[in-house]
Amino acid sequence: MFILVNLKTYPCDPVAVAEAVRDVDESTDVARVAVAPQATHLERVAETGAETWAQHVDPIDYGSNTGHTLAETVADAGAVGTLINHSERRLKLADVDGAVEAADRAGLETVVCANNPAQIGAAAALEPDAVAVEPPELIGTGTPVSQADPEIVEGAVAAAANVDSDVSVLCGAGISTGDDVVAAGELGSEGVLLASGVAKADDPTAALSDLVDPL
Numbered sequence: 001m002f003i004l005v006n007l008k009t010y011p012c013d014p015v016a017v018a019e020a021v022r023d024v025d026e027s028t029d030v031a032r033v034a035v036a037p038q039a040t041h042l043e044r045v046a047e048t049g050a051e052t053w054a055q056h057v058d059p060i061d062y063g064s065n066t067g068h069t070l071a072e073t074v075a076d077a078g079a080v081g082t083l084i085n086h087s088e089r090r091l092k093l094a095d096v097d098g099a100v101e102a103a104d105r106a107g108l109e110t111v112v113c114a115n116n117p118a119q120i121g122a123a124a125a126l127e128p129d130a131v132a133v134e135p136p137e138l139i140g141t142g143t144p145v146s147q148a149d150p151e152i153v154e155g156a157v158a159a160a161a162n163v164d165s166d167v168s169v170l171c172g173a174g175i176s177t178g179d180d181v182v183a184a185g186e187l188g189s190e191g192v193l194l195a196s197g198v199a200k201a202d203d204p205t206a207a208l209s210d211l212v213d214p215l
């Protein structure tokens with residue numbers, strides 16, 4: 001299972017969480033664990049040796065784009081992948097397409113987020129490496145999508161497979177325990193996105209160990 005920890009703009013220590021991510025990733029053969037800090041922390045996080053992802057890239061190339069995030073810069077800072085169209089950083093469909101293209105150009109792995117199976121189908125058609133279904137109403141609640149809305153995960157898996165069977169499906173929202181990760185896997189998800197369960201934990205290593213232990 002792929003476990004991607006999104007730090008959003010939570011007031012945690014990104015380097016401490018990244019060290020926990022690196023240590024837990026190295027301690028297991030059954031999970032791949034990565035962290036997505038804020039753009040300005042990418043370099044410091046990547047220096048820990050943790051697999052580092054961006055939270056967003058813009059659908060742009062080098063040039064006159066003040067205030068935007070260029071995929072190549074994110075890759076230069078040490079990121080190997082990027083989220084696109086997170087529910088807290090929504091893009092127009094054409095811009096999701098452009099951001100996937102920009103990430104591909106920079107050699108970044110891509111996960112395109114979406115709210116529901118219909119959007120997952122549209123996202124899969126843009127040929128990212130993976131799509132992630134995250135019902136916005138469950139984000140940050142501690143109520144796991146795999147329990148509260150298993151149909152949405154199964155629907156997302158079916159919708160992506162219908163469009164492009166090479167696109168993996170992840171799910172997220174409210175996931176904080178190993179049982180939640182196991183349940184996500186049983187619904188056909190190849191990984192999970194999570195944030196508050198680790199970013200707000202007093203002991204991120206313990207929180208991450210709990211996530212991978214039952215796998």
Ligand SMILES: O=C(CO)COP(=O)(O)O
Nearest residue numbers: 139140173174194195196
């Ligand atoms: O938005 C999320 C991950 O990208 C999920 O957030 P929570 O894990 O806090 O529900």
